[in-house]
Amino acid sequence: MSTCHQTRNPFSETESPAVGVTCEQLSKRFGSLEVLKQIDLRIEPGEIFVLMGPSGSGKSVLLKHIVGLERPSSGKVTVGEFDAADATTRERVRMALVFQAGALFNSLTVYDNLALYPREHRLASEAGIREKVMRALQILSLEDAAGKYPSQLSGGMRKRVAIARALVMEPQLMLYDEPTSELDPVMAATISEIIATLKDEYHVTSIVVSHDRDLALNIADRVGILMEGRLAVVATPAELRSPADERVADFLNPKINLKQPRFRALAT
Amino acid sequence: MKPILAVLEGIGDTVLLLVRTLRHAPALPRQWPRFVDQCYQIGYATLPIVAILSFFIGGVLALQAGYSMSNFGAKEFIGSLVGLSMARALGPVMVAVLVAGRVGSAITAELASMKVYQEVDALVTMNIPPERILVLPRLAAVLVMMPVLAIIANLVGWFGGALVAHTVDFIALEPDKYFETLRRYTKFEDVSDGLVKAEVFGFVVVLVCCSIGLRTRGGPREIGASVTKAVVTSLILILVLDYFLTKALL
Structure with a gap:
């Protein structure tokens, strides 16, 4: 699979294989708190995969597992053919993480x-x-x-x-952690365009953690939604325009209800 | 039980940091600009405060010794007392304390903020070992600069003592006599033992400050807490090591 998608080097005419990412039964605990619960996910070489979900659902933790900054409590993350938790994977696969604060x-x-x-x-x-x-x-x-x-x-x-x-x-895999957070709508759109352009021109695999619905629905090949540490759904943007799962629908299209505000329900 | 485990974890992390840093030692020539910058920070930028303090410590030693020794006609031995005290004990300890306070705190603050603001994580994802560019140049620089600082502290302290012994009325010791007893009773081994101490103190201070900085988690409050912890730990280690090194080198 990986050999049919070649990343094009932005600095020369050379090409290298784009890599896919696989999570198998990935779980992560911090003390008694289980942040990721048996995640199974396959991200194809050369695709833009956007990972969404409420704050604290484990999106950034999953990203850190892929880049090898965190080790799974159980399960496995594979980047290309290599175990992401193995430090030598960073020598074999060129991965770049764009951090939330830069x-x-x-x-x-x-x-x-x-x-x-x-x-x-x-x-x-x-x-x-x-x-x-x-x-x-x-x-x-x-x-x-x-x-x-x-x-x-x-x-x-x-x-x-x-x-x-x-x-x-010259990455084979680009990871973005909240690339449009704290930006005005125009700059957020600019960043989304950059991510899509980099994918189109250089064919890198892109994994984007974001709360930005516009970004997800406009540039993603597929979107995954994490809810309470579990992958609630993985679908194309078109499929997500009318999601079957009520929680996913509420997350993507929240209604502002001034008569029965959510924070009152959260407090009780 | 928890504090004991935390101390043991800290010791383990520091030893691991040292081992990982030493593995990158062959890469030191490539870190030349960072090494030179750290030599400047640890050596040149610390020099004025080392000189001022050494001068007055030598002066106070001479004053106190002159006050006591003049009573029984032994004031010419002030030179030997100041010479030995500065070379074997006060010089290296004072330089180490200054390095802990001025350089160690800055190292911990910088590395802790790099850790908290994910710059260290960025290095890891770029497959650049943080030990290689953040710790190795600092350890190498402190090994080069500590003996230099300690020698300067000794010389300035000795001259401070000579000046005070000469100018204070109730001592009025000629510099010739002061330096004659200083030379007679302060051997090369006394100075070299002091330099060994300074080297060990400086190395431990920088290693501990790097380790505490890189173990910081949280936000701005934790950065401040790490700096305090690094300076306090360094000061305790300097005094504890001073006892054992003094015993070993006697």
């Missing part, structure tokens, strides 16, 4: 943030690194920000820099 290195300029990965892995000469970094900044329309520090950037620019930094890694 996680940019505050002591480095935007240019140095992007150059860190190729420098540390000695992927090119300084001239080659400069070319890669400037190309990534150009793709995200950030050329003027190269010399700035993260603290000098707006929220939307920080997200774009985080995506550009991920792009420099």
Whole structure:
């Protein structure tokens, strides 16, 4: 499966196989709290999979399992052919995670943030690194920000820099944690367009954790909805326009009821 | 039981951090810019405060010794007392305490905020071991800079003592006599033992501060708590290690 989807390197004509992700009976406990409950999921190479769900439903924890920042309490996550919990998987598969707050290195300029990965892995000469970094900044329309520090950037620019930094890694798998949170609607739409464009142009597998219904219904190939640690549904955006599951329907199309507010029900 | 487990967990994590960092030691030449930056932070930026404190510690030693020794005509031995005290005990301990307070706290604050704001996680996902770029240059820099700081502390402390012994009326000891007894009774081994102590103290302080910083979880409050914990732990370790090293080196 993986060989028929090739990621196209944004910096050269070379191609590498896009990778799929498989979760088998994945469970995660933090003390007595079970955050993920026997998740079974297959994400195909080259697809955009959007993971939605209420706050605290375990979306970001699932993302951390895929990238190897968390270890399952039971079950297994496989990236390509490799166990995600194995540290060597990060050497075999190029994965890039765009963190919710960007996680940019505050002591480095935007240019140095992007150059860190190729420098540390000695992927090119300084001239080659400069070319890669400037190309990534150009793709995200950030050329003027190269010399700035993260603290000098707006929220939307920080997200774009985080995506550009991920792009420099020439990833086979891109993961986004709430890429449109705290952004105005126009900037949120811009970020959604960037994610879809990167998928179309470079064929990377993209997994997006988001609360953004517009993003999910417009750019996703499939959407998964996590409810209380379980995958309540996995469906295409078209199927989700009229979901059978009442909880999913309520999550996607919540009605504002001023006569019987939800928070009153939550309090009792 | 819980606090004991937490201490044991902290020790285990610190030892593991050291082992993982040492595994990256061959990569040190590639970390040259970070190493130089840390040498600046640990050495050059700490130097003024080390010099000021050493000068006055040497001066106070000379003053106190002069006050007592003048009564029974032994004031020429002030030089030997200040020389030995600075070289074997006060110099290395004072430098280590200053490094813990000034450098250790800054290291913990920086690494803790990097951990809390997911910069460390970002490094891991980029397959860049945090130990290689965050811990290794700091440990290497402290190993280079601690002996330098300790030697400067000794020299400034000795000269501070000489100045006070010469200028205070009731002591009025000639610098020649002060430095003659200092040279006669302060051996090379006394100075080198002090440098060994300074090296051990500095290494432990930076390792502990890195470890506590990288183990921080939570938010801004936890960053502050980690800094306090790192400085307090460092100060306790300096004094405990000082006892055992003094015993071993006597």
